[in-house]
Amino acid sequence: MSTSAAPAAVAQKRNARTAATSGFFGTALEYYDFFLYATAASLFFGRLFFPHPAQGTLLALSSLGVAYVARPFGAVLWGHLGDRFGRKKIMIAILLTMGIATFLVGCIPSYATIGPAAPVILVLLRVLQGLSAGGEQAGSALLAFEHAPEGKRAFYTSWTHSGTQFGNFLASVVFLPLTAFLPDDAMLAWGWRIPFWLSALVIAFTFVLRRRLAEPETYQELKQEGPVTKVPLVEVLRGHWRAVLRVAVAGLCLAPTPLVYVFGLSYATTGIGLSRSPMLGLIAGASLTLIATQPLFAMLSDRMGRKPVFVTGAVGCAALTPVWLHAVHTGNWTLIYLAGFAIMGVFFAMQSGVVLATFLEMFPTHIRFTGMAVSFMLGVVGTGFLPAIAQSFVQNDPNNWPPVAWLFVAIILAAGVAVLTGPENHRVPTGELGLTRARRTVPTTGDAATPEVSGLNSAP
Template identity: 75%
Template structure:
């Protein structure tokens, strides 16, 4: 954080870029770890960790869902620690906790070797993954925001959100070469473990980046002035409950990802008989394009404001979702790819480019970690139920696709309203975020020519 109008030093610029890079790789790891577990659960865990193959896959998939229940509790714990003892140390702890849990999943002996202990250990490690995920995304973005120049907060925090999409991309393709080149018995015996062990590379890189970071000046100032809150969650729920509700509703903006990645794959391949490889290619391409374009729309958000970028993106998604679901039902690949990339690479990218800055800017520094993490995780948990709700519409009638389309479009409109009716904070200096209405808020310096600077490396 710098005083409004004061140029950043070389060290501050390095910290801002390193924070953005560590956020990118940290959430890449989070979503990679999270989703390779789901792939392995669907394809291998039923036979490896459970004694009855007829119900093993169902039980294995239920272990995937356990992490969603754990996420809000992780947000409470990590948010409390981040607001009490500092951002940097907590994010290092989150990274190591998640990384070790993921690596150990790849080391668990199967049911034939250690019996019932195998699924018990699997569930325990999945809970640890969920607890860690509860603090990673909001915490990484918070670190980037508090290190960023006032007029580039969306740009620097957007790299955290891009990391989540890059993690989706990696998770969607990492098993493909293994399945292609290894025989089925080798994949079942040890091949599925390789993606879990490979996560150690990202852990090491992210750990090195975070170790280089200084604690944010925002938190150091809180410590100096003795402004830390003993129970941040209590203050968040008592004073900032409107912001919590606003973020929960606004988090429905992530509905298109659930629609395309989860419902689309299940309904398109299983019900409509669409080609699995073509659908996976769409998902991988959409994830990668979303990761690339988000920082560009974040720049636009830093120049024009959070509301116009977020709202236009949400409304654009709402308009294209019925087109995409119609293409999914009819098997029209041109419609599927054109509208799918329009939703993901353009309109959802606009939403996600402004997303984390919008949420973090609603809270003052002394409860920012707790407020953003808990609110966002509650929203994500609710969003996690959307594919199941969508599936219920077509469960007995595969042609009943229209309610799915309008349901998801309606959620995007609700998210747009939640942000549109909230405060616009893009010109508020970081030091003044969360101040009571009517407090003096000096103007932030105009964006400089380095707005397009990459997040890593010194200029």
């Protein structure tokens, strides 16, 4: 190795670690806000912001879906700006949008105080959260992905998804002492607001962290070579529509999260009458487990490919979904925990640990932010409505859980098929991803994993 190559390699590793760390903490703190709303909607919002208690839980869970509808629009907005003007400034703007919306949710008066204005304000703020989340995962993962060394893209990118789980862990843990020590009337009056107000501190920390981010070299080189694509979305839909459809369907692999964390929490506590604290403990424990297991399965996919790991995870999640719902229905805590941890900590981790790298590998650099954000969010929209759909199946009869199980099984298997029938790109060099075979440069010397790249700024 030459004297100039050694410092460059050290710098690359340092940048990769910084990007992965920033992706982990930035996404964790952003999704703390996002999942905080889901937990509060499952436990409190139905009684606070809607006039009819009998339908309150269904309406509150439906308000979750509003954010998922907004996410594709946020993906278009942030993806366009990120591909046109760079990643760093856009990630800060995303953070502030989420932070302001979340803090204000904690300030909304109840329906009893201001009437119909309460749910209207709640939904509008949820829309802002959705717009922000539309670019968060794609942007954080993109920074880690483009800084990662060849052959380790999934590992470095997986920390972004681990950050979402840490954010969910924080969102569930913050309610544990409140629900354990405060009576129900105090929680409804003011206790539920505390976690939303605490997000101000979280956002301030993340803002400082993201100010230290650097643009990836691949994007800097792209801008030096010439003007970037003026309207990335047009090129994505025109030249990469097959990848968009594939990612949109494969994005349904996130279904176990609303199954266990949102619908499962509501069904267990409201429908069956199980205690809140053990269910929140399951969510917190599963989230912590995912933080550790996702990078492990990501490393495995860097060695053997994305498909074997992802598809195995999809089959495992689908097989255990009816088992877990039956355990919740019967109140079998041992099986609730065993099946719940197996679904989330093992099989879902096999999907979520590789999903971001798998999707990013389908698009070239100059449209990667837009392509990833838009197509992934199209799939996420479907998962956002799953808790409300599942709740509509159950209604007031907890015995109606089997249709819920088969719905989730079908969705998870569809995601597995989408990845199984797609390309395997884990060995394609980063600079050549998304390009046709004819436009890839075949290396004549050196490691096949790190060739010189030509035509990086060309549309595929």
